[in-house]
Amino acid sequence: MGAIVASLFAFLFGTLALGAWIGIALLTTAIGLGWFFTGIPIDKLFPQYIFNILTTPDLVALPLFILMGEFLFRTKLSEALFTGLAPWAGLLPGRLLHVNVVGCSIFAAISGSSAATTQVVGRMTLKELLARGYSPEIAIGSLAGAGTLGFLIPPSTVMIMYGVLANESVLRLFTAGFIPGLLLSAVFGAWIMLRTTLKPELVPESERAMRHMPLRDRIAALKDLAPALFLIVCVLGSMYGGLATPSEAAALGVLGAFAVSLSQGALTLRGLRDILLGAVQTCSVMGVIILGASVLGNITSILGIPAAVASTVTEWNLSPIVLILALIVLYLILGTALEGFSMIATTLPVVLPLVEAAGFDKVWFGIFIVLVVEMAQITPPVAFNFAIIQNITGRSTAFIARVTFPFLLIMIGFVILLALFPGIVTFLPDLLLG
Amino acid sequence: AETQLRLSDVLPDSNFMVKNAITFAEAVKEATDGEVVITVGASGSLGFKGPDQLGAVRDGLVDMADINISQQVGINPLFGAEGVPFLVSSMDELRDYHAFLRPEFEKLAEQNNQKILYMVPSPAQYVYLNEKVDDIEGFRGIIVRGADKNTVDIITSIGMAGVVVPWGELLPALASGRVKGVATSATSGVDGKFWEFLEYIYPTNHTWGSNAVTINLDTWNSLSAEDRAAIEKVAADLEPGFWDISREGDLASIQTMTENGMVVVPLSDDLKAEIAERAKTVQDVFFERVPAALPIVEAYRASLGKN
Amino acid sequence: MNEPSRSTEFSEPRGPAAALQGAADMVSLGAAWAAGICILLLTLLVLLDIFLAFFSGFMPSVPTSTGIGWEYSAYLMGSSFLLGSGMTLRAGLQLRVEVLMSSLGGRMTRFFEGLSAALGVAVTVPLALWLARFCYRTYSYGEVSQDSYTPLWIPQLVLAIGAAVLAFQMVARLVTCLAGHPVNRSSLGAASAIE
Numbered sequence A: 001m002g003a004i005v006a007s008l009f010a011f012l013f014g015t016l017a018l019g020a021w022i023g024i025a026l027l028t029t030a031i032g033l034g035w036f037f038t039g040i041p042i043d044k045l046f047p048q049y050i051f052n053i054l055t056t057p058d059l060v061a062l063p064l065f066i067l068m069g070e071f072l073f074r075t076k077l078s079e080a081l082f083t084g085l086a087p088w089a090g091l092l093p094g095r096l097l098h099v100n101v102v103g104c105s106i107f108a109a110i111s112g113s114s115a116a117t118t119q120v121v122g123r124m125t126l127k128e129l130l131a132r133g134y135s136p137e138i139a140i141g142s143l144a145g146a147g148t149l150g151f152l153i154p155p156s157t158v159m160i161m162y163g164v165l166a167n168e169s170v171l172r173l174f175t176a177g178f179i180p181g182l183l184l185s186a187v188f189g190a191w192i193m194l195r196t197t198l199k200p201e202l203v204p205e206s207e208r209a210m211r212h213m214p215l216r217d218r219i220a221a222l223k224d225l226a227p228a229l230f231l232i233v234c235v236l237g238s239m240y241g242g243l244a245t246p247s248e249a250a251a252l253g254v255l256g257a258f259a260v261s262l263s264q265g266a267l268t269l270r271g272l273r274d275i276l277l278g279a280v281q282t283c284s285v286m287g288v289i290i291l292g293a294s295v296l297g298n299i300t301s302i303l304g305i306p307a308a309v310a311s312t313v314t315e316w317n318l319s320p321i322v323l324i325l326a327l328i329v330l331y332l333i334l335g336t337a338l339e340g341f342s343m344i345a346t347t348l349p350v351v352l353p354l355v356e357a358a359g360f361d362k363v364w365f366g367i368f369i370v371l372v373v374e375m376a377q378i379t380p381p382v383a384f385n386f387a388i389i390q391n392i393t394g395r396s397t398a399f400i401a402r403v404t405f406p407f408l409l410i411m412i413g414f415v416i417l418l419a420l421f422p423g424i425v426t427f428l429p430d431l432l433l434g
Numbered sequence B: 001a002e003t004q005l006r007l008s009d010v011l012p013d014s015n016f017m018v019k020n021a022i023t024f025a026e027a028v029k030e031a032t033d034g035e036v037v038i039t040v041g042a043s044g045s046l047g048f049k050g051p052d053q054l055g056a057v058r059d060g061l062v063d064m065a066d067i068n069i070s071q072q073v074g075i076n077p078l079f080g081a082e083g084v085p086f087l088v089s090s091m092d093e094l095r096d097y098h099a100f101l102r103p104e105f106e107k108l109a110e111q112n113n114q115k116i117l118y119m120v121p122s123p124a125q126y127v128y129l130n131e132k133v134d135d136i137e138g139f140r141g142i143i144v145r146g147a148d149k150n151t152v153d154i155i156t157s158i159g160m161a162g163v164v165v166p167w168g169e170l171l172p173a174l175a176s177g178r179v180k181g182v183a184t185s186a187t188s189g190v191d192g193k194f195w196e197f198l199e200y201i202y203p204t205n206h207t208w209g210s211n212a213v214t215i216n217l218d219t220w221n222s223l224s225a226e227d228r229a230a231i232e233k234v235a236a237d238l239e240p241g242f243w244d245i246s247r248e249g250d251l252a253s254i255q256t257m258t259e260n261g262m263v264v265v266p267l268s269d270d271l272k273a274e275i276a277e278r279a280k281t282v283q284d285v286f287f288e289r290v291p292a293a294l295p296i297v298e299a300y301r302a303s304l305g306k307n
Numbered sequence C: 001m002n003e004p005s006r007s008t009e010f011s012e013p014r015g016p017a018a019a020l021q022g023a024a025d026m027v028s029l030g031a032a033w034a035a036g037i038c039i040l041l042l043t044l045l046v047l048l049d050i051f052l053a054f055f056s057g058f059m060p061s062v063p064t065s066t067g068i069g070w071e072y073s074a075y076l077m078g079s080s081f082l083l084g085s086g087m088t089l090r091a092g093l094q095l096r097v098e099v100l101m102s103s104l105g106g107r108m109t110r111f112f113e114g115l116s117a118a119l120g121v122a123v124t125v126p127l128a129l130w131l132a133r134f135c136y137r138t139y140s141y142g143e144v145s146q147d148s149y150t151p152l153w154i155p156q157l158v159l160a161i162g163a164a165v166l167a168f169q170m171v172a173r174l175v176t177c178l179a180g181h182p183v184n185r186s187s188l189g190a191a192s193a194i195e
């Protein structure tokens, strides 16, 4: 087993380092493992896997949110969001950087996915922040960090998947996500204030005067948030109003975004062409990586690798808090190479009994899993949120990883906090659902 | 030498079918003196989905699988023969029906390069709603989720609006009211904590379905005659107990749901008859599409007459 | 690690390598448009199901759903993912870690570009063939889907075509690289970029 795991990592990271595309490297590794170690006819196995993964209904919200993002990118929503939130965000140290965090928190309550949140909010905010002269370091870092709120603040595709696999109420998981989500968002905000106070040059000179605006103007600015609120009604309203399931709500989001861009006269034939082909390209980037990561996840399951790793951990006979720390390390390592869904599907069968035995609540562990999946979104080489930010900004993975690192540390600290005070997670569902 | 076999299951670890498979694997290991070791991959972690499990065993992509038989109708429509609405009304009747059906399933399995080791039925089926329904008109238009086309067709024929919704979308859809009812087993009802969304349980028994644990024939034939006999004996010995687990799971799940405030609403004989009458169209359509099922069903009905 | 090479301008090389690349680009662009249509249809299908469910509440004559929404939207999703991948590759947008490649520069960069294309060919060509054979096997078994009885070879064929387009683009990329022509055609990129 050790030899297999070693060759897996050597091959995967070797091909990645040589410049292979991420999807191709994952597929090559999977084919190699399947070929040498399983004895299964891989010429029949892989097409079945590809068909299964690419036709998973749970993923349908992804292209819809990507399409919505492409529409929103061509509306004046980003400017409107800024003129609406800026007078208020401008009151805090760090100024408009808080629009990243607040924007992600709001959009996370619309979208079930972290990637979609990063995508849509990044499209709206990064352009403005960079144009206004904010340091790319903090602008990109805060987006990559706050974008992960997409899974933690409900609705959440990860929670749905965990609920099904762990036999836990999805409603309870959703409810449990609110307080940690808002809390983490507040911690990100606090970090931005601290960081920009210690290093003022991260915020451009011209932005520092904004706090002297009359209150009447600040209130008047709120009307610019109308399109964003309309979209929240399209997605959240349709979902909680019983009109649509979470995936269906994503389609109403596309319709809403279409309506907004139409009403702003922002749609041209050329624009529509770019929206469609842009959505195709982003979908394809995501799709090929999901494909490679899921196939590799399946093959490692067949070889029993996650089970072996987890049973090794069990043998160490750790105390609950040390177990959680060990699991954080385990998931951080797995999360560099695996995509969140495969990570859950492959490890949960072994890890969940282990965690329950240590006395942790299943709802609590669901939130833990959501957080480690979110960390996997921002740890290279396989890092979806980086993929999106790279797509938006053209910045290198190394740069994005460096500026996101403080936010990764904050999240690790946050998980440890949740382990010490599990009530943060279980309080709201216990209160509302008994 | 030790033979390692993988068994694919798409159900979660907590499901009794998976627990049965693990019990079976342990018994096989003991009976073969550790020569045959079966590893159960639950929750679809081996990468297969319900409808492609039969094909996966056939093509040797996995050695064994716990297959939901009615999900295999895409490969041969006869696999849907347990789903004939209101043909069977209890697990004992299902056992009698299997006396005629199982040989046919065994033939189909062999055509697909595999052997059935044991079969276990899913527990009885119910419809869960928020409304108290007294007569057939009460069902009209309620949006109810069914797991497959057959279930959707049956509940639609009764007058409800059957829809297919993936399990992952079902719970949020129930929470929001996008879907107003579900047709499924009591064990699934507990899995989904239905009491958070729904109130009334209608014991409709509209359809039945079983899982079969199968093994690839090439794999099977590569085992020693001794091991094969041992495995067959283990399967035959354990199967009745697995049926009991399914029956008890049904009772326990209903109890869990009522303890959580749900109410079982028995159907009046009139209502039952009316429902069965309406579902007859689904039966007719089924036999028209799958004529091979008719002689099996007729043989079973004839045997009922004799008792 | 470095950004996709957006700076590489597309000029018009000539010769058999350029002709092959031109053919691959034409096929890839056509497939990308097909992928776009898949995404549009997917959106419309999901919206149709929402509206049917909504209006059937008032008008009993309206069916509550299309009955195929989940199944077909998943087929359309998978199709769009693969059909667009050839064009996305050519636009230089498929993700990779370019730390070693770009730090070496010049001839070595091209060497690694070729190595990566060769690995791409070694993976995508067999995958396309396997998918085609998978599709043919499903066709010969006559397998249909569980819910709508749709012949499964149809969505599988679309996936096989998408994989074949990617494989073709990958082969063309390898040849283009060996011929010394620019491998990325950034003018094809439509995914919205900020810088």
Ligand code: NA
Pocket: A107, A108, A109, A110, A111, A112, A113, A149, A150, A151, A152, A153, A154, A155, A156
């Ligand atoms: Na969310």
Ligand code: NA
Pocket: A335, A336, A337, A338, A375, A376, A377, A378, A379, A380, A381, A382, A383, A384
């Ligand atoms: Na990662």
